[in-house]
Amino acid sequence: MWRPKTHTFVLLVGEVTMPLENVAHIFDLPIYGEPVNGWTDSSSVFLQSQSITIFGHELEVSSFSMSYIKLGWLRRIRDPEPLDTKESTRRYVRCQIFYLLGSTLFTDKLNAYAHAKYLPLLRDFERIHTYSWRSACLAHLYKALCHASRYDTKEMDGPLNLLFVWAWERIPCITPVPR
Structure with a gap:
């Protein structure tokens, strides 16, 4: 479950979120610089x-x-x-x-x-x-997750490939099993 107030996922093991370092690891975007x-x-x-x-x-x-x-x-x-x-x-x-x-x-x-x-x-x-593309991308993902967490939302946009890679790397129970 996504908690919009804290921008965290609530899991059985606790709350987790995607920090800027993970966006750097996945997309290799600059964090320091002018705002987007x-x-x-x-x-x-x-x-x-x-x-x-x-x-x-x-x-x-x-x-x-x-x-x-x-x-x-x-x-x-x-x-x-x-x-x-x-x-x-x-x-x-x-x-x-x-x-x-x-x-x-x-x-x-x-x-x-x-x-x-x-x-x-x-x-x-x-x-x-x-420009600080990394923080803008993460902010866009958080905004998309907050919008998707509403009860009347049926679709989601945003950098879902970022979310999927992060989840596969950080949440082992959903990682695809290699054949």
Whole structure:
């Protein structure tokens, strides 16, 4: 059982939680640095300008909805990107990082969209590594677990792969048995 007030799992052996060190062990993300936050505008003008600046492409009209960008559109612009110049390589890496943010660290229920609020953080290529991605990922997981613990919730989002690996490593009774 997840206890939202303390952000801990209540088990028969006591309470356990996932500390930042485990996120470091599993995802190898930086903890020290600037907070992962920022201002975002959900207007199509903001999304188009950010998309052109960061990815070098305009968003398709059906690709954004209420500040979310389809990961399928991101794959379509990332895969044919020629890696012949420094700027095209940076665009490719930005696409890949944004894709990982939406598909691994800050997932939604469908694993199909990424929130546009992370776009400004990718704008300055030299600063991407300076953000505290580890604490943001753990906070997102805690928020998802708190939401999932409500009685009326039927689905869960968040970095579930992080939760599964942590549980398999730390809770031996649920670890898969090797054959």
